[in-house]
Amino acid sequence: MISIVETLMSGVMLGALYALFGLGLSLSLGVMRMINIAHGDLIVLGAYLAVLVTGRTGWSALASLLIVMPLMFAVGWLMQSLMLNRVVGRDAMASLLLTFGLSIVLQNLLQEIFTANTRSLEAGDLALMSFQIGSLSIGVLPLATAAATVAVYALTGALVARTHWGRQVRAVADDPGAARLVGVNDRRLFAAMTGLVLAAISLAAVLYGIRTPFSPSAGPERLLFAFEAVVLGGLGSLWGTFFGGLILGLAQVLGQQINTGLGAFFGHLVFLVVLIARPQGLFGNGSKP
């Protein structure tokens, strides 16, 4: 019984991270109609930036976020305004090719700078701390991860639903041409959005890096899980991506209990089954592309 609860907790933590990975993809797909193939490599870049910062300052991995998050925001802003904005609104192939190229450049750059060795991030004491409820022990880190993910989603949701910025985002997602006619600066909006996405990604990257070692070539796998979270939840549904990530994480961890090597396989299996049963995703309405 206790081991089941602990397994579930571990699944929720992993799922929360996938949900954070998926958030950025979901947003850029929904608003910019663009798929960023380099998404996974940007996650890995965030983890390596954290390695750099912890190495230089001696801070813990979580404290390094104070520097890594603003840095990644800047990277996102620059990447969007200098590069990706040139292909937004063009046919899908242009953005696919550009971000595919970006993905390769990032992987090789990381390999050049940090070598191909696997690294991991140290959480310090936090990784070992846990609550004791009866005979049940719940780790602080998984709990904090889940809480952080819910907070990021709730914040993003409120930003989109209640602020002027969010109205602009929804207007652009509906009809970019009409949005420009009411004075929306879509290019700057995209730059800010990609900045926020990368800031959220760096949070996920550091938390994931504490849990799982990474190497410069780990990006595509991250991208795959992020994608599965988005599609599982249904395109165009923010909280759909959240639950998509959770389901994926739970499936992988439960799968690991059945056979240690088949965690990812069970994740893909659940993904396939859902896709067959509900091609529009769990929360997708099926009408939007």
Place this chain on the structure above:
Amino acid sequence: MLCATRLSASYGLFQALFNVSLTVAPGETVALIGSNGAGKTTLLRSLAGALPTAWMSISLDGQSIGGSSEREQLRRGIALVPEGRRLFASLTVHENLLLAEHNGRPGNWSVMRVISELPTLANLLERPSTALSGGQQQIVAIARALVANPDYLLCDEVSLGLSPLAVDDVYALLAKVRRNGTAIVLVEQNVRRALAESDRYYCLRKGQLVLDGVSARADRHAIAQAYFGV
């Protein structure tokens, strides 16, 4: 004074406007007439900054403003009500208006004033903008351009697909806009209505200006000839 001088515009290789020149004085209503594909929408979109144009080809009060973005034109007081209304489906009626007001210029029109002038809107504010009748949507689309406080309101096919009653509502709103001192450029399929609602008219055919004049003294016969090119 909003002027187009030898304005040309293209969609890729297809040229839709050829050296069109027109003027719109502050406060006047100008009708653009012509058959489908004559270039009326292209002309409005060029003026509003939605299509790339040469810098010298559009001027406002003597200053060249061609090649600007929609946002820059909006800030100068040129707003377009696009064909097909194009309200934002994910936004409520209220949000559609708030968004435009926030990005627009300060002035006489505000979301508050629009609501008080159009009481029927008050009950619809929290609805998704797609859950309205065509006529209501058109009113909201015009209101959305109005709250940016333009000096020049460009209206593309504002009566298309509406019932006669709804069309009257739309023109009642435009009459209020006119009384406010705002200039209107009107694209309208119904030539009789276009002439009745305007001070002057321009007739386009195949991307070229073929006739213009004062609406009250318009010669039906000359317009029919210009319209169809016979």
